[in-house]
Amino acid sequence: MDQLLAMRALARVIEAGSFTRAADSLDMPIATVSKLVRELEAHLGVRLLQRTTRRVTVTPEGEEYYAKTGRVLRDLEDIDGAFNLARGKPRGQLRIDVGGSTARDVLIPLLPDFMSRYPDIRIDLSVSDRSVDLVGDNVDCVIRGGAMASSSLVARRLGEAVLLTCASPNYLKQFGTPAYPDELKNGHRLVAYVSSNTGRPFPFRFERGGEKVEIKVDPRVGVNESNAHLAACVAGLGIVQTFGYAAASALREGTLVEILQAWRPAPYPFQLVYPQTRHVTHRLRVFMDWLVDVFPDRVAERPGRG
CATH class of the missing domain: 3.40.190.10 (Periplasmic binding protein-like II)
Structure with a gap:
């Protein structure tokens, strides 16, 4: 048994929560990772992991072994890193x-x-x-x-990053340019950025001086990826709030226009x-x-x- 490799395999299974994800991260077959852990358990004479068809649970002995060998693995990485650092x-x-x-x-x-x-x-x-x-x-x-x-x-x-409120020229020609945040509630179409985790749209936020305004609306379009979110605005689907660096090219090209400039939210x-x-x-x-x-x-x- 390669004990060092087995220690690393056990650590990755515990950290990843599954043999499959551990094998992927180590670029090994699942069978190899499983064999390494079994051999390590046989060598130590204790059960380190409880396996079921649905999950992997760490035993108390496994937790203790992981904590102690984790220090060893980090020390080895420090040694390797020191040599690399010395060579620059x-x-x-x-x-x-x-x-x-x-x-x-x-x-x-x-x-x-x-x-x-x-x-x-x-x-x-x-x-x-x-x-x-x-x-x-x-x-x-x-x-x-x-x-x-x-x-x-x-x-x-x-x-x-600066946050901007933007729309396409065609959208503004059709729906008009709002002068105040509250106007977004009346007849305007908003393209919301939707959280990939919760599925909920982020509100539109505005700030001018000490005044803060938050607009929570049911968006006409919701997008959960930032590049597609900006593309939806360029296509004229509605108004977005996005980062200045993301919108900079479209603003220079004239395919987007910043609106409500006096109401930019905090960076x-x-x-x-x-x-x-x-x-x-x-x-x-x-x-x-x-x-x-x-x-x-x-x-x-x-x-x-x-």
Whole structure:
């Protein structure tokens, strides 16, 4: 038995919550992962996992073994990282999850710089507006806006994006240009951004001076992906609220027009998030430090007020 490999296999099964997801993250057949765990249990003479057809449960002995071997695995990663650091060459795979418009308009245009600095790091980019399970999905970090949903996560602030209210010229020609947020309740069509987790649309928010207005309406169209959300607005389906960096190109081309400029809501914070339990490898550390440096200017693109 390769005990080190078996320890890593057990850790991934516990973190992922299933043999299937663990096997995917380790790039191994499920049968191999299962065999490694069985051999480890036979070697120790204790049951580490309780298996049923529906779920995997960690035994008390498994919890204790995972906690103690987790420290060993992290120490080994630290040793490897120290040697890589000494050579100045972080290497390996970095799994990053990011939302659609942030990937298209912010991260991907910046990545050539990172890849040229760290050619031995491989990027596995998952692009989705849904919330991921960082541990279960074996993701090193996510880039997201808004408040953190879990206290078990660590966040590094990346910057703030301006939020704009926009419509297409054809839409405004047909329905008119609202001067105040309350006018959106009377005859206007709204394209809401819908949460992939809850299925509920986010309200439209406005702010001018100390006055804040929130519009909760039943949208004519709801979209749960940021690029498609913006495309629906360009197509004339209705009014949206979106990030300035996402709308910047369409605003320059004239396919979108910013409205209610005096009522822009407060800037929207972005952060890089990773699990508290996840060892911060050298490659993740250099990525975070690099992103903190380059992300704010890119995300803060602010089209001028009219």
